[in-house]
Amino acid sequence: MHHYTTENIRNIALVGQSDTGKTILTEALLHQAGTIKTQGKIESGNTVCDFEPLEKEYQHSLNTAVVSLEQHDKHINILDTPGSPDLMGHSLSSLSAVETAAVVINAASGIEMVTRRILDRAAEQKLCRMIIINKIDAQELHLPELVANIKETFGKECLPINLPAENGTKVVDCFFNPTGESDFGTVAAAHTEIIDQVVEVDDELMEIYLEQGEDITPEQLHEPFEKALRDGHLIPICFVSARTGAGIPELLDIFTRLMPCPLEGNPRPFLKGEGEKATPFTTESDPSKHVVAHVFKVTADPFIGKLGIFRIHQGTISKDTLLYIGDARKHIKISHLLQLQGKQQIEVEHGIPGDICAVAKVEAIHFDAVLHDSHDEDHIHIQAQTFPAPMYSLAVSTKRQGDEQKISQTLHKLTDEDPCLKLEHDASQNQTVLRGMGEFHLRVLLDKMRQQYNVEVDTKPPKIPYKETISIQAEGHHRHKKQSGGSGQFGEVFLRVHPLERGAGFEFKNAIVGGVIPSAYIPAIEKGIQLVLESGAIAGYPMQDVKVTVYDGKHHPVDSKEIAFVAAGKKAFLDAINKAKPLVLEPIVKAEITTPDEHIGHITGDISSKRGRIQGSDMLPSKMVCVKAEVPLSELSNYPTELKSATGGHGFFTMALSHYEPVPPNIQQQLRAEYRPTEAEE
8 A cells, every 4th residue: 555645645536317327437537547557347246346246137226336546656546436316425524535436428428417516515515526428429419518518507607628539539737737739619718717717716826817918727727727626616627538538637637636635624513512502623734633523324234234434534443453433432453454455355543634545344433424533521523414315215124934033134224224214103104115216116125125134025015104083073982782691781871072273183081070981991981982093983093183172981890991991982082073074184295306407397297186285385496496386195106206307307396284174075985985995793
């Protein structure tokens, strides 16, 4: 392993849509730097980054892979991220480990949905950004139009730093050596544009450039160039063909000479303390200070156990270092400090600020954890990153009896790996529900469970969490009398039900006077009512927003028992509900659908056809529109797939529960009819 300092480290995440060639670009960079002898191919399944069996099967990256290379005494860490919108959690989590987000665009496909979202998120995190246009050797390209579209979409700060030449077979530099010819535009003009943009962040240099008319050298431009990157005032555009190697040496040169090191990037948002008392904490890239490292990725392997991958922000981690995980009081010992080269794990003696390292077989480590060696009571943690909410759900159940615990353990391991994967148990429906970003996301997960963990589950769409309630006041009565030779059962209950405002829950009132029902039996009556609240009365869904008042009844000094009043309370409650015009309520969600503006008409029409109510819309940058609507959840079960089809993969949406409303009469009738066979069996 080469010796290097923090100043010589470059951390770069390759992000962008699927099929832009990020993995092959990584191969080309590794090959150019001499890290690998032969450049692998996706179709051959021999690339450094796509090493998992499922990645070879799908021929797509399904996880973030970490590799590194040495170039001109610089140590460059590259994170190759998956490009499917369904796997965006992996891409977003990698941003917290780097100074530079390099967004790769397919020269033929142009700007796609993930391109927009990842550039916006990188800007929010104040990362330096660059755009790499790959596959410039493809036929029938319109690169000048693509560059113009990029500038129109993301701003005039997007400027070519090199240009394709000789029909995309080579790339010419526009920054260090602005001479030669390109396939479009002049190299000199591109160089002038970069200088004009960069000097705007340095008043002294601007004066030299404008008033004194002196030529500006690349060395003079270096510091303001870094500042322009940090401020988002410049987003360089580079051209490459990972397949032919055109532009790869130039790209490596840009990485080593122009991209920021950990000392130059914007600091990560750490906090010290808890809750409202937490205060910002700024790390320093000083190897002599206390250790602060952030776990940005966790993987679980059936053979090697849990692997935590982290970026060191402060201090030095060596073998045998004692570290704490978050606010844990018990330390862990770093027995083996690792650096990753795809699936290969290379043991290293120490890691310095800026390094990306890993530790294996530490079960307590988890995503977003902060590792530190401080005994300070106010523990350091990173400001939580927001991730897209999972919108696609499947109810999972065991395929083989006895696999329940194994399935539970496997699912929890997999949800630990992916911040956009959620596992929930819906007690009201008695279902375990897996939520992900889309159909592809969950299909990959189920395949991984089967192949890697030898676990199979049955799946089906989850039940809609309907509720039941009443709409008017009513009274109910039931006498429970049972005689079987010995002591009998007797209990009689009169009660009244009232509807409550939506979301109020349940109220129980004891209005018995004169001891007609002894107080010892009142909890039994409430228990019988609770049985109906949990199981439903008309369609099998939990009941809410009801007040029950027990006001009269009778008991028998010998035959009255708790079980009799449970039965009487239950049947009296059912009697009252059937007279109180019961309703089935459905969940209504607030949905925000983001789509290119040309699809706005189709989207609003489709939402209206789903019984949705349009609440308004907002114009966004990049020719996008956000449509806000209230829609019944039952109408959106397949919406991720529908939206992807309608917008050519450029649309996405989020939703959150808003409130409950009565379902239309025809749907209530259908739900009641479906429940009737079960009711008859009971």
